[in-house]
Amino acid sequence: MLKEKFGFIGGGKMAEALCKGIIRAGLSAGSNIIVSDVLAERCRLLKEEIGVQTTQDNHDIAAFADVIILAVKPQIIGEALENIKNDITPRHLIISIAAGIPLHFIESKLRENVRVIRVMPNTPCLIASSATAFAPGKHTTEGDKKLAHAIFNAVGKVFQLEEKYLDAVTGVSGSGPAYVYMFIEALSDGGVKMGLPREIATALAAQTALGAAKMVLETGQHPAQLKDAVTSPAGTTIEGVSKLEDGGLRAAVINAVEAAALKSKKLGELL
Structure with a gap:
């Protein structure tokens, strides 16, 4: 203490x-x-x-x-x-x-x-x-x-x-939990759309996000390597990944980080 x-x-x-x-x-x-x-x-x-x-x-x-x-x-x-x-x-x-x-x-x-x-x-x-x-x-x-x-x-x-x-830290980790919560909510919504009960879908989505994050931190591997390990040729995951790419997931997240970082910088400049 x-x-x-x-x-x-x-x-x-x-x-x-x-x-x-x-x-x-x-x-x-x-x-x-x-x-x-x-x-x-x-x-x-x-x-x-x-x-x-x-x-x-x-x-x-x-x-x-x-x-x-x-x-x-x-x-x-x-x-x-x-x-x-x-x-x-x-x-x-x-x-x-x-x-x-x-x-x-x-x-x-x-x-x-x-x-x-x-x-x-x-x-x-x-x-x-x-x-x-x-x-x-x-x-x-x-x-x-x-x-x-x-x-x-x-x-x-x-x-x-x-x-x-x-300011960049603010965009990534300061505001980042909100982005992750939105992703978990969307992942859960997808499960509900496909017939899962809401509680189970949310628990599966949250545990999946937790497990994936721990894999990045504990293995030291690049996220792309870990993604590739899940993405089998002509399998289910590549179908989903393709849809995420179509939807602009990467660009949306990058833009969110940039917007939050620039807002943080602006707050300091307004003083």
Whole structure:
């Protein structure tokens, strides 16, 4: 268990997932986590369901926590930083999970030499299966990097990258779960169309996606090699693959990643 206390500014779905993931991984107890949100009802739910402390005052976050995680929408991060800038001391590490918001913007809104890390996680951190990338700020220490790695490694896979790659990460893994859920739903719909009960079709589709993903990660083989291993000459799979190609699956996914990455970049440019 880590000695640091954690504070979340913003109590949305990602903050909730991270809180649950951190507690489930044994990195911290709920009593060492505090979450702020503007909605009293949201605070009540988080306190009751997760066991964390809650507040509607961001100053309480800075007073309690050593690690402050900015989990607000990108459009209001400037306001949140303005609210706490005089509360930040050398003991604080700021971790931002706000999509598209560059390190230099966060650093410019706080006192000099504040330690900041920009992170792009995704919601499967709730079940310790997150895909996360982070970029350290100019005042970040090696200890800060190790701490960030420990936090996000406990809830999935984590990669340290240069900040210039984080918009692309947003397009792939930040938004990616939504694309995969859509694929699972479509695969299930296909099963229902062919007569399977919905529950069975969805379970088969989800387990298939899980198994295929594990094959990529655990074998180290290129996805194309694994696809070819399933695709027998004149068999059933090549018939399906042909239809996916007709439907433009590859182009649609590539375009989705590009659109999300460009949106992330634009959010930073609008500041």
